[in-house]
Amino acid sequence: AQRVTQPEKLLSVFKGAPVELKCNYSYSGSPELFWYVQYSRQRLQLLLRHISRESIKGFTADLNKGETSFHLKKPFAQEEDSAMYYCALSGLGAAGNKLTFGGGTRVLVKP
Amino acid sequence: DAGVTQSPTHLIKTRGQQVTLRCSPKSGHDTVSWYQQALGQGPQFIFQYYEEEERQRGNFPDRFSGHQFPNYSSELNVNALLLGDSALYLCASSPTGGNGEQFFGPGTRLTVL
Numbered sequence: 001a002q003r004v005t006q007p008e009k010l011l012s013v014f015k016g017a018p019v020e021l022k023c024n025y026s027y028s029g030s031p032e033l034f035w036y037v038q039y040s041r042q043r044l045q046l047l048l049r050h051i052s053r054e055s056i057k058g059f060t061a062d063l064n065k066g067e068t069s070f071h072l073k074k075p076f077a078q079e080e081d082s083a084m085y086y087c088a089l090s091g092l093g094a095a096g097n098k099l100t101f102g103g104g105t106r107v108l109v110k111p
Numbered sequence: 112d113a114g115v116t117q118s119p120t121h122l123i124k125t126r127g128q129q130v131t132l133r134c135s136p137k138s139g140h141d142t143v144s145w146y147q148q149a150l151g152q153g154p155q156f157i158f159q160y161y162e163e164e165e166r167q168r169g170n171f172p173d174r175f176s177g178h179q180f181p182n183y184s185s186e187l188n189v190n191a192l193l194l195g196d197s198a199l200y201l202c203a204s205s206p207t208g209g210n211g212e213q214f215f216g217p218g219t220r221l222t223v224l
Contacts, residue, residue: 004153006153024211032211034211034212042114043215043216043217043218044154044201045214045215046212049210049211051211052210053208054137062148065125084140084152086154087137088153097142097144097159097202097211097213098144098156098159098167098169098204099146099154099155099213101146101153101155102153103151103152103153103156104152104153111166
């Protein structure tokens with residue numbers, strides 16, 4: 001069975017402070033990890049995926065297979081980063097690409 | 112391209128009734144997945160359709176069924192509605208051979224009274 005856990009329901013930080021959203025997973029095969037974001041009144045959209053190893057809007061995430069984690073980090077949070085963030089997992093190369101989501105973390109960046 | 116579209120936006124039903132939700136995928140996408148998102152929770156996978164067949168299914172009862180049409184659009188049907196079926200239903204599409212990204216629609220908010 002595949003499972004994604006996001007231990008923090010809410011993260012509140014001041015503008016310019018670092019922010020880290022935790023994500024832990026369990027999966028028996030080779031996982032593909034994603035971070036999806038939902039801004040206010042917008043639809044769910046992809047923020048980044050571990051395979052691309054890129055930084056999007058200043059966010060980075062490293063897959064740590066030893067700790068089965070995929071934490072999302074940004075060194076200097078901005079007010080526009082306030083949103084709902086979901087960590088998601090899919091089976092790398094598996095037929096179909098169903099996503100298993102965590103419960104989500106709401107980020108609030110205060111001015 | 113309007114992206115993934117879903118209809119209706121909102122729906123109110125009573126227990127025991129049946130409901131049909133509709134989804135049109137993003138242009139060029141042939142795979143459609145459906146998710147249920149209860150309040151305060153992450154989306155939960157219901158099933159996925161590809162080539163008009165159900166390819167994968169999550170842990171949902173047979174009351175939840177679907178269909179994919181030749182133009183790749185899809186329907187989600189729920190029979191014998193329960194209060195617990197109240198949720199936001201999300202449709203997502205992706206292309207064969209894509210990079211794994213799924214594109215989500217705005218969702219249909221179903222309320223069961």
